[in-house]
Amino acid sequence: MIRAGIKGTGLYIPPFVVTNEDLSKMVDTSDEWITSRTGIKERRILIEGDASDMGTEAALNVLRNSNVKAEEIDMIIVSTLTPDMFTPSCACIVQKNIGAVNASAFDINAACSGFLYALNIAESFIKSKKAKNILIVAVEVLSKIVNWEDRNTCVLFGDGAGAVMVSEESNKGIMSIYTKSYGDKGDSLTCKALGLNNPFVRHKQENIKSFVSMDGKEVFRFATSAMVEAIEKVVQDAELNISDISKVIPHQANYRIIEYASKKLGLDMDKFYINLYKYGNTSCASIPIALHEAVSEGAIKEGDNVVLVGFGGGLTCGATIIRW
Numbered sequence: 445m446i447r448a449g450i451k452g453t454g455l456y457i458p459p460f461v462v463t464n465e466d467l468s469k470m471v472d473t474s475d476e477w478i479t480s481r482t483g484i485k486e487r488r489i490l491i492e493g494d495a496s497d498m499g500t501e502a503a504l505n506v507l508r509n510s511n512v513k514a515e516e517i518d519m520i521i522v523s524t525l526t527p528d529m530f531t532p533s534c535a536c537i538v539q540k541n542i543g544a545v546n547a548s549a550f551d552i553n554a555a556c557s558g559f560l561y562a563l564n565i566a567e568s569f570i571k572s573k574k575a576k577n578i579l580i581v582a583v584e585v586l587s588k589i590v591n592w593e594d595r596n597t598c599v600l601f602g603d604g605a606g607a608v609m610v611s612e613e614s615n616k617g618i619m620s621i622y623t624k625s626y627g628d629k630g631d632s633l634t635c636k637a638l639g640l641n642n643p644f645v646r647h648k649q650e651n652i653k654s655f656v657s658m659d660g661k662e663v664f665r666f667a668t669s670a671m672v673e674a675i676e677k678v679v680q681d682a683e684l685n686i687s688d689i690s691k692v693i694p695h696q697a698n699y700r701i702i703e704y705a706s707k708k709l710g711l712d713m714d715k716f717y718i719n720l721y722k723y724g725n726t727s728c729a730s731i732p733i734a735l736h737e738a739v740s741e742g743a744i745k746e747g748d749n750v751v752l753v754g755f756g757g758g759l760t761c762g763a764t765i766i767r768w
């Protein structure tokens with residue numbers, strides 16, 4: 445049976461560090477508040493360049509780690525809600541930069557769950573033999589859309605890029621994958637796009653600012669239940685038990701959300717890989733960044749059952765279980 449597996453991982457983390465202490469000089473907050481509510485100590489912010497530059501670096505990193513040549517890539521999917529421009533897509537810019545001349549390339553947006561949505565698409569193409577090698581890049585420059593005067597949100601987010609090569613496997617790879625959206629709950633986490641701006645509009649709209657706005661408590665409630673539900677679903681679909689999970693790579697939004705899921709599932713906290721203290725919430729990039737670090741540190745071994753799970757704007761959620 446053909447399965448889709450992850451042949452290699454990669455990342456790019458911008459070097460500029462912003463600590464909780466730095467933020468406490470900009471808004472009314474403190475290291476104690478941020479650490480106790482979220483677990484985040486610092487985040488990285490992109491100072492020069494754009495999403496495609498970080499995405500290109502992460503893609504080059506994957507090419508080196510997966511032993512796949514750029515010309516052998518059939519498809520490039522970039523997950524982002526902060527692309528360089530509306531068109532060309534971030535994926536087409538990455539394609540040009542890495543010389544993946546045989547690929548079709550496009551962007552998707554499922555906010556923080558975007559990496560899992562991209563993986564779901566990639567799995568379908570691999571299993572139906574329409575593609576052999578698919579590059580997924582998940583990249584965010586959230587610093588562009590964060591209101592740096594709003595303490596409710598600016599302490600939570602960071603910039604970064606993670607990437608994977610998805611290729612054909614036989615005895616390992618994705619055993620089950622699940623994505624789900626709750627459009628009716630979308631108002632609890634928003635960022636407006638451009639408004640109408642043409643000479644025929646009678647009442648000119650206010651100058652719309654693209655800032656993240658969030659009902660933190662509502663999103664927290666959703667995240668905890670969605671994470672548990674998504675993990676239970678993929679484990680059941682793979683005909684496994686929760687105790688069969690070797691490692692969980694969760695979306696890195698908040699330590700307390702992960703702790704809640706751990707208790708609810710009866711799965712020890714040491715099964716969850718956590719790096720949010722150093723990068724904050726990098727939206728869809730957080731899972732592939734954490735996956736790359738977990739693999740590099742030897743926290744994931746061959747034969748492990750690895751769960752990836754995420755949730756975010758939309759609202760959306762998703763999970764997968766992969767035999768490594």
Ligand code: COA
Nearest residue numbers: 472473477481556595596599660661663664697698755756
């Ligand atoms: N520093 C200090 N105080 C802050 C603050 C900050 N950075 N941000 C908010 N506050 C204040 C609020 O103004 C509020 O004050 P008030 O009670 O006087 O109105 C108070 O802290 C709220 O505190 P609390 O109820 O303890 O917050 P919380 O436990 O709900 O934690 C979040 C807030 C945002 C950390 C939490 O709701 C959360 O993590 N939600 C999920 C967010 C998320 O992960 N989003 C992305 C999903 S992909």
